[in-house]
Amino acid sequence: MTADNTLNRFAGVPWEPGAAKSDPVLVVDGVRRAFGGLVAVDVDHLEVQRGAITALIGPNGAGKTTFFNLLTNFDTPDAGTRRFEGQELSRVPAHRVASLGMVRTFQLTKSLSKMSVIDNMLLGATHQRGESLRRSLLPFTWRGQEAANTARADELLERFKLSHMRNEYAGTLSGGQRKLLEMARALMVEPTMVMLDEPMAGVNPALKQSLLDHVKGLRDLGMTVLFVEHDMDMVQEISDWVVVMAEGRIIAEGPPSSIGENQAVVDAYLGAHHDAPLDLGEDR
Amino acid sequence: MDWGAILENTIRGLIGEQFIYFALAAIGLNIHFGFTGLLNFGQAVFMAAGAYGLSMAVATLGLNFWLGLVLGIIVFPLILALIMGVPTLRLRSDYLAIVTIAASEMFRIIARSPSLDRWTGSSDGLTGFANTFYELSPFDRSQRYFFGIFIGNQMWVVLVGWVAVVLVSVGVWAVLRSPWGRVLRAIREDEDAARSLGKNAYWFKMQALILGGVIGALGGMLRAIGTQSAQPQNFITDVTFFAWVALILGGVAKVGGPILGAAILYGILSFTDILLRQMVEAGIISTSVMDGTQVGQVRFMLIGLGLVLLAAFRPQGILGSKEEMALDDR
Ligand SMILES: Nc1ncnc2c1ncn2[C@@H]1O[C@H](COP(=O)(O)OP(=O)(O)OP(=O)(O)O)[C@@H](O)[C@H]1O
Ligand SMILES: [Mg+2]
Numbered sequence: 001m002t003a004d005n006t007l008n009r010f011a012g013v014p015w016e017p018g019a020a021k022s023d024p025v026l027v028v029d030g031v032r033r034a035f036g037g038l039v040a041v042d043v044d045h046l047e048v049q050r051g052a053i054t055a056l057i058g059p060n061g062a063g064k065t066t067f068f069n070l071l072t073n074f075d076t077p078d079a080g081t082r083r084f085e086g087q088e089l090s091r092v093p094a095h096r097v098a099s100l101g102m103v104r105t106f107q108l109t110k111s112l113s114k115m116s117v118i119d120n121m122l123l124g125a126t127h128q129r130g131e132s133l134r135r136s137l138l139p140f141t142w143r144g145q146e147a148a149n150t151a152r153a154d155e156l157l158e159r160f161k162l163s164h165m166r167n168e169y170a171g172t173l174s175g176g177q178r179k180l181l182e183m184a185r186a187l188m189v190e191p192t193m194v195m196l197d198e199p200m201a202g203v204n205p206a207l208k209q210s211l212l213d214h215v216k217g218l219r220d221l222g223m224t225v226l227f228v229e230h231d232m233d234m235v236q237e238i239s240d241w242v243v244v245m246a247e248g249r250i251i252a253e254g255p256p257s258s259i260g261e262n263q264a265v266v267d268a269y270l271g272a273h274h275d276a277p278l279d280l281g282e283d284r
Numbered sequence: 285m286d287w288g289a290i291l292e293n294t295i296r297g298l299i300g301e302q303f304i305y306f307a308l309a310a311i312g313l314n315i316h317f318g319f320t321g322l323l324n325f326g327q328a329v330f331m332a333a334g335a336y337g338l339s340m341a342v343a344t345l346g347l348n349f350w351l352g353l354v355l356g357i358i359v360f361p362l363i364l365a366l367i368m369g370v371p372t373l374r375l376r377s378d379y380l381a382i383v384t385i386a387a388s389e390m391f392r393i394i395a396r397s398p399s400l401d402r403w404t405g406s407s408d409g410l411t412g413f414a415n416t417f418y419e420l421s422p423f424d425r426s427q428r429y430f431f432g433i434f435i436g437n438q439m440w441v442v443l444v445g446w447v448a449v450v451l452v453s454v455g456v457w458a459v460l461r462s463p464w465g466r467v468l469r470a471i472r473e474d475e476d477a478a479r480s481l482g483k484n485a486y487w488f489k490m491q492a493l494i495l496g497g498v499i500g501a502l503g504g505m506l507r508a509i510g511t512q513s514a515q516p517q518n519f520i521t522d523v524t525f526f527a528w529v530a531l532i533l534g535g536v537a538k539v540g541g542p543i544l545g546a547a548i549l550y551g552i553l554s555f556t557d558i559l560l561r562q563m564v565e566a567g568i569i570s571t572s573v574m575d576g577t578q579v580g581q582v583r584f585m586l587i588g589l590g591l592v593l594l595a596a597f598r599p600q601g602i603l604g605s606k607e608e609m610a611l612d613d614r
Pocket of ligand 2: 064065066107
């Protein structure tokens with residue numbers, strides 16, 4: 001279902017690490033992060049194409065989550081620059097990154113257990129007038145906006161098959177449902193770029209399919225998606241471009257079909273066969 | 285045994301001045317801890333800020349009572365919250381706990397120091413700053429009111445105190461059910477989640493620290509007005525812990541929790557105090573077991589026992605939600 005225009009975006013982009021894109025929304029240069037002696041991330045150059053779905057894959061411990069943290073300022077790099085929509089992020093606090101339009105989810109879900117599902121969703125809405133202490137006492141200044149946000153939240157809950165849990169504590173959701181809630185909540189921010197850390201882990205296959213369609217829909221609306229995933233089928237199906245990390249470095253880039261044949265990737269995953277789908281959840 | 289006196293004292297504990305001071309302090313703590321997850325172990329210093337803000341303004345500097353009110357309720361606690369919050373609110377929650385407990389002891393020790401006698405009245409404290417307040421009293425100071433439980437001036441403090449408790453509680457209820465309150469609850473559970481959704485957690489925590497501090501300062505100021513003195517020993521760490529006991533007893537993160545908790549705490553303290561005293565006097569409790577001077581300690585032992593039982597059988601407090609508590613384990 002990959003639309004021709006998204007394929008075209010990658011026309012002429014070389015299949016090599018650090019390849020330049022025609023219209024990058026995020027540009028990373030020389031980003032490094034070490035934990036003691038262990039260099040978790042060491043990325044020389046990466047560009048993420050606007051309006052495309054990019055998959056970030058790699059064996060366990062490759063540094064994908066750490067890289068996400070560095071991109072969203074949940075962690076500070078030892079060196080390097082990250083530019084989102086041309087803006088250098090070094091001096092931008094994490095919450096401001098989100099309001100710039102780049103929203104991330106967490107590998108270990110952070111659903112807010114003691115808040116209802118709908119409150120979790122409403123939290124995602126930006127520019128809420130009622131979030132000012134002064135105006136919080138004057139409900140008439142924010143009721144209208146709250147109602148509009150609630151309507152939008154209910155639509156998303158419907159699409160993510162969570163409507164029936166709307167008024168339950170988020171802590172009562174199952175693991176897979178929490179993943180869904182976190183993704184839906186991120187969309188409440190109305191981001192221009194979403195970064196999903198293993199969004200489909202633990203989600204049942206039938207729902208997975210409908211969510212994949214939903215993610216493709218986001219791209220068709222012009223949103224940029226960067227996601228980490230171990231499920232190679234999903235990567236093959238929805239991504240326009242794949243970036244492979246191993247031991248903190250980017251070792252390969254290319255369209256999904258090219259990745260399985262890439263020798264560096266096969267080596268990184270140790271022992272995977274060309275013709276068998278790479279089971280990325282079980283390296284070693 | 286004088287049952288009339290026992291009843292009178294118990295009611296006084298349940299709804300009287302002590303109740304009011306500690307209910308307000310605990311409502312402030314509820315905003316800090318119950319709704320935002322901030323660990324404030326120095327609520328006494330916010331109370332002291334309210335007491336000394338007013339008394340120093342009027343008694344030391346000779347300013348107008350109303351200006352003192354503004355200094356005590358707004359300016360002093362605001363400065364205090366900034367001093368304690370700016371360095372700690374970006375860090376893990378234990379740092380605030382350490383700083384608040386230190387600040388509250390430092391304030392008390394500094395206020396007590398003889399070299400500051402001219403400013404703070406050192407250990408004797410300050411007096412004579414509440415005249416304007418009592419001049420406004422509609423009650424006759426030589427009369428008794430409310431079934432004879434409160435004399436005129438006390439009645440005035442209790443009335444103003446109750447109005448304050450009700451207004452503050454309604455205000456707290458309103459702000460907490462707004463989107464602002466929703467962000468606080470999110471921060472309490474997971475600051476990173478709130479931040480990932482674009483909320484400036486640091487700023488919200490600062491606002492919560494200030495708001496809870498202001499309410500605590502109001503409690504402290506009423507205490508100074510009620511006793512007509514601001515003294516360092518009125519703001520020892522025990523004061524902070526009484527406020528915590530009231531909060532935990534009533535139920536954390538419930539708007540009514542601190543009110544109920546403070547009423548029960550002071551109700552029990554007053555009831556056991558007079559009951560034990562009378563039982564010793566009447567010889568029902570033999571002096572070989574306990575004499576009148578030990579009543580004070582024994583009633584705190586009883587409160588301690590009650591807290592242990594509460595922790596064992598109803599850890600969420602009287603109004604707290606068992607459902608929410610259970611979610612911690614998942
Ligand atoms: N806070 C930390 N302190 C020390 N080491 C860390 C820390 N965070 C990550 N690491 C190390 O950095 C490396 C990369 O971890 P990261 O979580 O980024 O991997 P990942 O690619 O997301 O793996 P997975 O696919 O299993 O989620 C690992 O070796 C990990 O042990
Ligand atoms: Mg990871």
